[in-house]
Amino acid sequence: MKKDIKSIFKPHLEPKEVYKGGKNTPPSNKKIYKLSSNENPLGASPKAIAAMKAILDKIDVYPDQTDIRLRMTLAQDFDGQLSADQFLCGNSGSEVIDMLLRAFINEGDEVIFSNPCFLPYSVFSRWYGAKQVDVPLLHPNYDLDVEGILKAINEKTKIIFLTSPNNPTGTYIPKSVMDDFMARVPKNIVVVFDEVYRHFADADDYVTALPYVLEGHNVIGLNSFSKTYGLAGQRIGYGYTTPTIANYVRLIHKPFLLPLTSIEAAIGALNDNEFVQKTVKTVLEGRKYIASAFDDLGITYWPSQGNFFIIDPPLPEIAFTDKMIEEGIMVRPVSQFGAPGKVRITIGNADANNALVSALRKIMAK
Structure with a gap:
C-alpha cells in the first residue's frame, strides 16, 4: 500500500487553532x-537599552552557556527569598510554558485551563498530545471556578494553568481563593501560576505564587520581561518554583539558549527600579x-x-x-x-x- 509523508504526521498536530x-x-x-x-x-528600560548597547561588539561570540548570571540577578531581585537554582529562564514566558509542557506531558495526559485565557496554554499543550480540559471562568465576573477545576482532576491530570491578573479579562485570583485551591490540589500536579502582569496588581488581597513556592507547593510562578520592563522584542521570560521542579525542568534546558543581548537587557532591567x-x-x-x-x-x-x-x-x-x-x-x-x-x-x-x-x-x- 502506497503511503505519503503525511502518514507519519502526528495526528494531534493536525491544523487547528493557532496562536496569533x-x-x-x-x-x-x-x-x-x-x-x-x-x-x-x-x-x-533605559538601563536595559544601555546594557544591550554595551555588548554589541561581542555578538560574534556565543552567549553564556547557561542562564546562571540571570538567575543570580533574579534571586537578588526577589530579596534573597529564593535561590538561583529555583529559577528557569527562556526566550519569553511562552517558551517557559513550552518547556514545562515538554518536561511533564506525555501523549494522552491532561492539562486544565480556564477560558477566557492566554491561548498558548491550549495550543502548546496540543503539540505534545495532551487532552485539553477547559473549565471556563464563571460569569458574569470571570471568577475562577475552583470547584469545577477540582472536579475535573483525574489520574491523567498533570498541569493546571492559573492566571492572575488574567489576560484578557484583567481579573485576578484573591488570596483566600488561592489558599483554598492550593490546600486541596493533589500533590502530584504542577500548578503553573501565570503572573506576568503582577506589577500592576494593587488589590489588597492579590497574591503571587511566591508564598506557595516558599511553602513547598508544586507551583511555578511564570513571569515575563515584556510588560513591566518593556523588553517584548527581546523575548525573555522566567519562572520560579521549588528546587526539585526547577532542577528537573532544567534537564531539558538547551545550552546557549538565551541570546547575549537578552541576558544583558534582562539584567539591566532588573536593576532599573x-x-x-x-x-x-x-x-x-x-x-x-x-x-x-x-x-x-x-x-x-x-x-x-x-x-x-x-x-x-x-x-x-x-x-x-x-x-x-x-x-x-x-x-x-x-x-x-x-x-x-x-x-x-x-x-x-x-x-x-x-x-x-x-x-x-x-x-x-x-
Missing part, C-alpha cells in the same frame, strides 16, 4: 496608537482615567488588575476594531482567547489614553 499575536504593524499613513498588545507605555516604578505609576493612573471614561460613556468593562481592559464594545467586535483604526487606535478582538464579542484595550501613555477616550466619545456619539 496582535497586529504589530500600524497603518503607515496616519498617526496610530497601538493599544492592542499590552506593551509597556513608556518603551523599554526607577523605570519599574514609573511604569507602574503610569499604568495605574491611566487605568483610573480610562475606567472613569468608560463609566461616563456607559461602556461595559471589567475592573482590571493588569495594564489593559476588556470591554463589551458598542459595536460588533470587528466593526468596532475597524472603526477604532479609523480613529487612530489599534485594539484587540479577543474571541480567539475565549471571550467572543469582547475587545481588549491596552493602557497607554497620557497621549494615547486621551486619544483613546476621544475616539470612544466620537464613536459613541454616532
Whole structure:
C-alpha cells in the first residue's frame, strides 16, 4: 500500500487553532496608537537599552552557556527569598510554558485551563498530545471556578494553568481563593501560576505564587520581561518554583539558549527600579482615567488588575476594531482567547489614553 509523508504526521498536530499575536504593524499613513498588545507605555528600560548597547561588539561570540548570571540577578531581585537554582529562564514566558509542557506531558495526559485565557496554554499543550480540559471562568465576573477545576482532576491530570491578573479579562485570583485551591490540589500536579502582569496588581488581597513556592507547593510562578520592563522584542521570560521542579525542568534546558543581548537587557532591567516604578505609576493612573471614561460613556468593562481592559464594545467586535483604526487606535478582538464579542484595550501613555477616550466619545456619539 502506497503511503505519503503525511502518514507519519502526528495526528494531534493536525491544523487547528493557532496562536496569533496582535497586529504589530500600524497603518503607515496616519498617526496610530497601538493599544492592542499590552506593551509597556513608556518603551523599554533605559538601563536595559544601555546594557544591550554595551555588548554589541561581542555578538560574534556565543552567549553564556547557561542562564546562571540571570538567575543570580533574579534571586537578588526577589530579596534573597529564593535561590538561583529555583529559577528557569527562556526566550519569553511562552517558551517557559513550552518547556514545562515538554518536561511533564506525555501523549494522552491532561492539562486544565480556564477560558477566557492566554491561548498558548491550549495550543502548546496540543503539540505534545495532551487532552485539553477547559473549565471556563464563571460569569458574569470571570471568577475562577475552583470547584469545577477540582472536579475535573483525574489520574491523567498533570498541569493546571492559573492566571492572575488574567489576560484578557484583567481579573485576578484573591488570596483566600488561592489558599483554598492550593490546600486541596493533589500533590502530584504542577500548578503553573501565570503572573506576568503582577506589577500592576494593587488589590489588597492579590497574591503571587511566591508564598506557595516558599511553602513547598508544586507551583511555578511564570513571569515575563515584556510588560513591566518593556523588553517584548527581546523575548525573555522566567519562572520560579521549588528546587526539585526547577532542577528537573532544567534537564531539558538547551545550552546557549538565551541570546547575549537578552541576558544583558534582562539584567539591566532588573536593576532599573526607577523605570519599574514609573511604569507602574503610569499604568495605574491611566487605568483610573480610562475606567472613569468608560463609566461616563456607559461602556461595559471589567475592573482590571493588569495594564489593559476588556470591554463589551458598542459595536460588533470587528466593526468596532475597524472603526477604532479609523480613529487612530489599534485594539484587540479577543474571541480567539475565549471571550467572543469582547475587545481588549491596552493602557497607554497620557497621549494615547486621551486619544483613546476621544475616539470612544466620537464613536459613541454616532
